[in-house]
Amino acid sequence: MTLDTVKHATETPDVEQPWAELGLKKDEYERIREILGRRPTGAELAMYSVMWSEHCSYKSSKVHLKQFGEKAPQNDAMLVGIGENAGVVDVGQGYAVTFKVESHNHPSYIEPYQGAATGVGGIVRDILAMGARPVAVVDPLRFGAADHPDTKRVLPGVVAGIGGYGNCLGLPNIGGEVVFDACYQGNPLVNAGCIGVMRHEDIHLAKASGPGNKVILYGARTGGDGIGGVSVLASETFDDTKPTKRPAVQVGDPFQEKLLIECTLEVFREKLVAGIQDLGGAGLSCATSELASAGTGGMRVELDTVPLRDATLSPEEILMSESQERMCAIVEPQHVDRFMEICEKWDVIATVIGEVTDGERLEIFWHGDQIVDVPPGTVAHEGPTYHRPYARPEWQDALQADDAGKLPRPATAEELRAQVLQLVSSPNQASKAWVTDQYDRFVQGNTVLAQPEDAGMVRIDEKTNLGVAIATDGNGRYAKLDPYAGAQLALAESYRNVAASGAKPLAVSDCLNFGSPEDPAVMWQFAEATRGLADACLELGTPVTGGNVSLYNQTGDTAIHPTPVVAVLGVIDDVTRRTPIAFAEEGQLLYLLGDTREEFGGSAWSQVVHDHLGGLPPKVDLARERLLGEILIAASRDGMIDAAHDLSDGGLVQAVVESCLRGGNGARLVVPDGLDAFTFLFSESAGRAVVAVPRSEELRFTDMCGARGLPATRIGVVDGDAVDVQGEFSVPLAELREAYEATIPGLLA
Template sequence: MVTTQQPYRELGLADDEYARILDILGRAPTAAELAVYSVMWSEHCSYKSSKVHLRYFGETTTEAMRQRMLAGIGNNAGVVEVGEGWAVTFKIESHNHPSYVEPYQGAATGVGGIVRDILAMGARPIAVTDSLRFGPAGAPDTARVLPGVVAGIGGYGNCLGLPNIGGEIAFDPSYAGNPLVNALCVGVLRVRDLQLARASGAGNKIVLFGARTGRDGIGGVSVLASESFTANSGDPGVGRRKLPSVQVGDPFAEKVLIECCLELYDAGLVVGIQDLGGAGLACATSELASAGDGGMQVNLDAVPLRASGMAPAEILCSESQERMCAVVRPSDVDRFMAVCAKWEVTATVIGEVTNGDRLVIRYRGDTVVDAPPRSMADEGPVYHRPVRRPASQDTLQAATPDRLARPATLDDVRDTVLRMAASPGLCSRAWVTDQYDRYVRGATVLAQPGDAGVVRIDDTIQRGVAVATDCNARYCALDPYAGTQLALAEAYRNVSVTGATPVAVTNCLNFGAPTDPGVMWQFAQAVRGLADGCAQLGIPVTGGNVSFYNQTGDTAILPTPVVGVLGVIDDVRRRIPTGLGSLGDEIWLLGDTRDEFGGSEWAHEVHGHLGGRPPAVDLAREQALGEILAAAARDNLVSAAHDLSDGGLAQALVEACLLSHHGAQITLPADLDPFVALFSESSSRTLLGVSGAHAPRVAQLCSAHGVPVARLGQVHAEPTLHIVPLAPLTLSELRTAWESTLPALFDTP
């Protein structure tokens, strides 16, 4: 039994974890060591509760799936080869808790952190997107959190010069005290320029560069990221106590840091590099040393500070933003410093790679850390948390939506189209996305409200990448395994409808407390669903992020495993636009429509109902759709496409009309009830705009892939969406319904 006065519990370490530290060191840790272990062994840095489950991703990734992969899970971000000597890296990461405490800075530094992860791979960041979840749209606190988060994402990303090309937003009461802010960044690099976070070569120098180190964000990792908010966190006292832990971002400093890093890479001056994010210098030095072939010696006196009187533990754990740590050959240090001076970036040699296997950190003549770096970075605790399917799951699945009252008349169905278009879950996101620069860099070929963002990789080639993130958390609540596969399927489809071919997957797994066996069951199911789905689709998970403790009191958020899919298109000029197509084009619906309303937007919006089973998963069908769309794009056979998801066919038609500024004449399939045809959320479906001339070839493609086609109608010259047998809807009434909701909720009077 451990007896000690050291405040390890306050730092979030358990008794047995503390005992292990004593065992590793053979003595009591110094204050600095205790702080470093506490942040490195936090859930956020060590993945101690998720590790045993995440292994399944590796176990299900075959050699064939690894072919394009240059770096995978465990690196700052996954990297895939995309041809012509180019590679793409992408990753999504959460910044949920800080964004609740201080929405603007929390979201802003979330963008800043993921961009540095991408930069640390040797890549130029080229685009960002974000996946957001908030409490009910009309709730007073949402009016505080949402505008702040959006302004923070825009304020940081716009100032970095990165186009924001996609993203998604959903509202649900479970996020009221725990919004989700997941930021994704895409970067490109020449394959030969790949950088890895590794400190090798004894005598090489450790250079800290970028912003000075201050008191901001100390304890951010162990306190903010790994402790759920109490039920009364609306109490301003709680907010005040946590406020100092939120980091403050300076996007200008990061923009300069990006250009500085890229110039350093170009000049070949970097042996290894790591960004400073959660757990700051403690994490960067121990991870660099752990991944390298020796030890490391660091002198904290050399670290440029912005506050006086900082203790060594504070310098090590500060989460001051916009910092990087590089390993540099001694002969290159002068040139390295000259590049930093050009960009007016502060750079300081703070240590060197040593022989041996210790991380030794000194401060004012004292040794404050002397420990094996692997024990901090790689050999942290691993927990086999209890996993138990909650009994309530059966009740939830038994409460099917079959008994919910459906629209009684065709006029009611027509009204439902308008009501759904205006619902917070489905309405236009322009109020949000118009606050983001989608044009900067001049490479954006498709952006929101398109199904996926598409950017050209470089001016010298026509190759592009497409990226989409998705997650319907209601489906995941009903069945986390199937729900996660549906998220994968939707992101895959959103990439496919642009004509790109999906090649890699990333994820941000947002869940409640891992100490709750029911939450761990959701988590384990989600991981298995995603991994099995990826194996079936033949595309690897290249990286990801886990965010636990997303709950208010004992109530967890809906399980929200956000899935990001990256695709490649050989020639961006052949991308398929989102919409209806041109006047006179035929409108086709590909896929099967069944009576599936479990977890649907209609059940949620009209009845506040969540129960039953989510729509059936058919990944083989997704793959077939993807092949049809890729072939159609290559041969310029379709003029537009739009995937069907939340809100079903009705919403897809409304959006396609409004995005194309065209009306349509539609006749619903005779064998389906109009309500089911319009609002069912059966998966694996897409709309196509097909010109008459190409119709036979597209039909042939679909039949060769075994995908059923319904030729629904045509793009017509009338400014109406006329869905027979419903009375026509005018585009102006649809536009008013679709576009008015968010401005009415969030515009300041």
Template sequence: MSTDSVRDAGATPEVEQPWAQLGLKEDEYARIREILGRRPTSSELAMYSVMWSEHCSYKSSKVHLRQFGEKAPASDALLVGMGENAGVVDVGGGWAVTFKVESHNHPSYVEPYQGAATGVGGIVRDILTMGARPVAVMDPLRFGPADAEDTRRVLPGVVAGVGGYGNCLGLPNIGGEVVFDPSYAGNPLVNALCVGVMRHEDVKLARATGAGNLVVLFGATTGGDGIGGVSVLASETFDEQRPTKRPSVQVGDPFMEKVLIECCLEVFAEDLVVGIQDLGGAGLSCATSELASAGDGGMRVALDRVPLRDPSLSPEEILMSESQERMCAVVEPSKVERFLEICAKWDVSATVIGEVTDGDRLEITWHGDLVVDVPPRSVAHEGPVYERPYARPGWQDALQADAPASLPRPADGDGLRDVLLRLVASPNLADKRWVTDQYDRYVLGGTVLAQPEDAGMVRIDEETGLGVALATDGNGRFAKLDPYAGAQLALAEAYRNVATAGATPLAVTNCLNFGSPEDPDVMWQFAEATRGLADACRELGVPVTGGNVSFYNQTGDVAILPTPVVGVLGTIDDVARRTPIGFGEEGQQVYLLGTTRDELAGSEWAHALHGHLGGLPPQVDLAAERTLAQILVNASRDGLVDAAHDLADGGLAQALVEACLRRGTGARIWLPDDLDPFVALFSESTARAVVAVPREEEVRFSDMCTARRFPFVRIGVTDGQGDDALLDVQGLFSVTIGELRAAHTGTFPRLFEQDVQPHA
């Protein structure tokens, strides 16, 4: 096949091009021709198609995402904000932390193992690109019904992929979620978060500056896997599973990534790079155009220098390939020899493929022929921006009016006991050890809290004990009932989880998972959720540092629940002061913090036991969340609590069960007289936590709550240990720790044990 050069493109304007097959709209193709003053070459068309895809360009979400900057609270901690590969925050003592969450949803449905594995690999490289050593990962996951046949195909593969890649990298998996809902059937959500640590002076940025500096491609060779991943898979709706989509899924090699990490860190330590970018979505198209666009000149690249593992690849395919474990660095000529020496030491392939120019064009040649000649900003940062039409759905009012008031509520102790045991065994609330035991949670030796704790926590400074805590949350049912409030509730829960562990919430990342932006109903959900999240971040004082938007999460015309997944990072001066969720010693006083209301719409009780979704979600009270966080952080710092657990899915009942099971300690509980027992146990009102206070600290703890005028009430005492100990809700029912454990831990093995398959 002859090369389609820039010269050819200028001479043959009439040539028909497959712009629609590459995901471009007719007006987008026309705009490309207008920018270039001619038809694009096939290589240019490939670049624009992937870089102008929804996944890369954020063309439907940009107008809404701007709020995260416009409404951002003042923050002395923010070192690098949105726009880079990941945000960076100052955590004290000269340390900086970078973190981000992204999606790999559609690839994980097509090829569960590789889709999930390369999702982990991609987010790890984003963190590495900032100059940081990756220190932990997390995985918020969502699937169709737990007993569905396809869930039994997808979930074991996804879990194996997350664990296989992360374990091979030697990174602890410290948290995440596993959630089931029918809306995710055929469109699971596989979101991956990574956190990394560096010194302030080590921060790196993705930009190509300095004419004459060289462009070095290093890492794995380039193959045919992942071609068109961001445009073919991530930026269109699934109508059905087609084998032809399989080449769009990348294939990961975690051992290659492990040496690439160490190679990069040694290169960083010797200050050998001017700018650096990983090759993830859109591959070389993204790395070259973004580096050049963010720099102070142009770039010229010889594409035929790219090391290939498939020599039959065309220039278009090389530009679109999303082969994993690759990086692109800008290096001063005087430092290239040392850069290549370090790569050789780590057995990492490295090739000079181009240089920074003093022009304003991105020029790419193929065996001497010029096949790309474009303004880099037009590819990377000046793609189409859509103000998609949106409107409140006609069905929203009826949905909100369909409150669960008519659902049967148990009125006696036996009925309450039965509901509790059924809920703790329900897939969303059941023990997730079958999943988390496939992950290494303690490798590297820095993990101090991990699943099933409220937040994951890692030590980042051995001398001082300085650490960071992270939590991810997102309730799609709440967001369906009210997307504005639902996004705020996701933030509030992650914020509360971090504070419950004893850390001060500092910054936010998010992964916004929605259906098709071309559907006005979906776009309204997205607009409302984004507005709600931006408003709540401002009120809580935590800036958004970056994140990801994932659209087209639907099968045919059936969209997933709107699912804004929110990650919150917090700091703790000394991880020795962390607060676990489990009740420990006997004789400690159990307190309930916060206000409980009759709020069961969208609850796990309504969902798991009645298949009901309707009404209004729990009330958002951000001022109360902020005060509760202050109490929990101060109580942790001053040693006033031995355990703390936030109240969320499943309400007080689930929190008590998990607190008892964590360290095998029972409790005698008396419910507040002014609450209906069912509401007291299963309401999902927010801004609440349950804590265990040593008897000698009761006065100090009570004074702290009173001084802040925050509601608190003593509801019990820890009592007994071992399987025969009781969770005794006095006057109503009791259940042994052993019976709770059997109900809580049996669900996942029963559902998925037979589906475990070995993976290479």
């Protein structure tokens, strides 16, 4: 077979090429020909196909994502924003923190263990590429119906993959969610996040500058796994009639990644690197084109020097391979020998595969023959931009009119008690210890809070106790009812969770999970959610530092609920002043902060008791969220509260049960004037939290709330060994614990 060189492509303009099989549209293929002034070579076609994929180019979403820049709040903490591997924020004392959330949804359905494991590996390398030491991971997860047979295949594999990879890396898993809903059947959402810490002066960027500087590929050898992962696997809906896409799923080796991390941090410490990029989606195609495009010159690569696991790989396959545990560094010639010494010390394979040139082209050669000659920016950053048509779906009005407030409510105290137990034992509200116990949450010894706390928190300075907190949230049911409000509620809940732990919210990363962008109804959901999130970030003063869009999450014509997952990062000056959720001491006074209204649209109660989705989600009051956050942070810092738990899914009763079980103490509750017991217990009004106040601090705390205008209602006391709603019912903690803890193990047995 003749090698398809640039010369050959120029001489054979009419050769048929498999552009459609590689995920390209006809007009995209014609655009590539126009850019090059000829047909692309096979290697060039491979590069454009992966880099112009939905996953890499954001071609359907970037017209909406630009709002995150246009509406970005002024925030002095921002050091690196959207456009790099991950955002970076200043957290004080000379420290910077980088964090990001990404998706590995489609691979995790095809091959749950490796799909989830390599999702962790990829996000960790994104953080590493910024110059930071990864210090913690989080994993927001969504699965199909809890009792569906395929959930028993997907969930254990995903959890084992996350735990297996993260535990081997020695990274604590401090947060995330596990949500079940039939809409995710066949399209689980496996989102992974990572936090890294560095000094300000250690920030690294992905660029290749300086003619003569060497391009060094280091880490694992390149294999045949992950080929087409982003161009095909992540850019199509699933269809039962299509063959398996298992070869497109990457295979991970966490021990190789651990060596890669330590090796990279050492070359950073010795300042041997002028630019760096990890190899994730699109592999070498991404690393070479993005480094060259962001630099000041061109790049020449000798592709046949790439170390291979499979000697039969073609040049196209090498460029498309998404083999894990690989990095690409730009190194000045005088530093190459030392760079190689460090790689050898860590048993990491390192190879000079090219150099930076003073030209403007990315040129790739195979055994001396030129197979790629492209302007790198056209590959990396100038892919198609689609203005997809979008329209509010015809069914939206009927969905919102189907008010959950009209559903039958418990008529007796016995029914009310039974529904509390039904809620607490439901898969979404029950304990996720079966999952989280498979993760090492405390490795490294700096974890301060972890699941099931409101936010994960790690100490980043042992002398000063400076720390950071992170929470991830996203309610697809709310977003289905109103995508604009649903995205804002996701941000509000994460913001509230971070504040409830005592940390000040600083910045946002997001993972926007939606169905097919070719469906105008889905595109409307995406446009509304993006607009809602951008508007809310502006009002809360929390800029979006980066994130991920995952589209085509649907099977046939059935899309998942729109699921914007929002991660909020916060900073706390002294982690010893953190606030846990546990009601740990009898006699603590319980206060409900915020206003409770009859809001049941999308609620856990409506789902669990009536299998209903309809109406409107809770109203969003971002000014109230900000005020509540300020009160929670001040109360934590000044020792006015011993525990705090945000109110969200399941309402007050779910929060109280969790805090009681966590602390091993019961609670006596009194229904406040103006509320009925049902609304008091099950409403999901936003902007609320329950706090435990020491009696000695009650006056100081209530005076602060009163002075700031935050409603604070005394609703009970920590006492006894039951949750007792006076005048209604009492449930012993032992009965609640059995209901809360038995569900997930029972489903997965």
